[in-house]
Amino acid sequence: MEIRQLEYFVAVADEKNFGRAANRLHVVQSAVSAGIQTLERDLATSLFDRRGKRTELTDAGEALLPRARRALDAMRDARDAVSEVSGGLSGTLRVGTLTSIPLVDIPAVLGEFHRQHPGVKLVTGGTPSGSAGLVASLLEHRLDLAFVSLPAVPPVGIDVTLLGRAPLMVALPHGHRLANRPHVTLHDLADEDFVDLPPGFGNRELVDRAFSAAGLSRRVALEITDIGTAVQYVQYGLGVSVLPEFLLNETPGVTVVRIDGDLPWWSVGVASASNRALGSAGKALLEIIQQAVLHGSGHSCA
Structure with a gap:
């Protein structure tokens, strides 16, 4: 063998x-x-x-x-040990990404990793089912690390290093019937057309769960794959959107309103499989990501 x-x-x-x-x-x-x-x-x-x-x-x-x-995995660890002694990491690091990760400048982070560890081949990719698909790939050991947006308690078998979190707010187009209120409830929003990500993406899962917990349903009229562009669709009157607060900074034609109730916070982190020790290359990339967030290479949130 x-x-x-x-x-x-x-x-x-x-x-x-x-x-x-x-x-x-x-x-x-x-x-x-x-x-x-x-x-x-x-x-x-x-x-x-x-x-x-x-x-x-x-x-x-x-x-x-x-x-x-x-x-x-044991063979990878053995190669890592020899590479570190001989002066440089090698091998392949497979990283799962989302279409938009507001807290992290992914090209900059991966560029810095490549500069420090040119012997490591980086392979990146996403899935059409967002964080849910990335988690499945981690559990199947098809990825080493993945950027994910998950609930506060991650799925069984997944470890997450939190990078940032933010409260959810609702973005309303100019002139909307609720735009002049200081706050709204999920009941107020239940009959609206929503702009959101497809099922499996973190933001979609959080908001769907919040409505379900309140005994409500909602209608997602427009599905997009980049959370960073959602507010632009609201701006042009295509629906309302519940999004993390830091994405909603003074967009013309959009009013941001607080949502009453015990809503979960949106979060983003770097995930790996619990039953598979992270190799030296993965640890090195994770450290670079954490330093980038700490020093403000991306947007900041609480």
């Missing part, structure tokens, strides 16, 4: 497809197929049930997967 064979095995298990696994590993599909066949021959068992276009783990494959991940 070779480490490369385990890398092939984990990639196919994650992707559920030999072709996608080969693309992820930057090798030809025949190499992945041959590696898996050799591994199955060495273990005298089938690891995958190949039916149609989808490839599923057998019971033996399910038993091997967590042990294969641990073996690859």
Whole structure:
């Protein structure tokens, strides 16, 4: 059994497809197929049930997967140790990102990391389901770190380093019937058309839960993927939006009103899987991110 064979095995298990696994590993599909066949021959068992276009783990494959991940993590740690002694980090660091992260200048942070650790290959990407999708990728060990917006208590198996938090306020277009009030309730807003992110994104989950806890439903008329642009849609009368306070600084044509009640605070952090020790490259990037937020490289909030 070779480490490369385990890398092939984990990639196919994650992707559920030999072709996608080969693309992820930057090798030809025949190499992945041959590696898996050799591994199955060495273990005298089938690891995958190949039916149609989808490839599923057998019971033996399910038993091997967590042990294969641990073996690859141990190999990564061994490489880290040697790299640190020899004067520089190496390997690949996979980072999940959201479309907009108001507290952090992501290009600047990643640029600084690359300047300090040029031997580490950075791979970044998002998901169409926002923080929920990033959490799933962390739990599957497809990512090492991810920027997420999650509830105060993160999902089981996820550790979060908080970067910032802010209260939720409602943005109303100029001339709205509620714009002259000093504060509103969720009941006041229940019949409005909302601008918000798709399901799975942190802001959407927080607001949906708040309405549900109050025994109310709401109508999201316009879904966007960049929280930083939501207030602009409000500005042009396309709906109202409940957003973190620091995104709502004096936009022309928009009135910001406080919401009464015990609403959760919006937060953003860097998440990792609890059952997988963060490697040296991940720790180095996390330190750079924390320093950037501490010294005001992004927006600040309480």
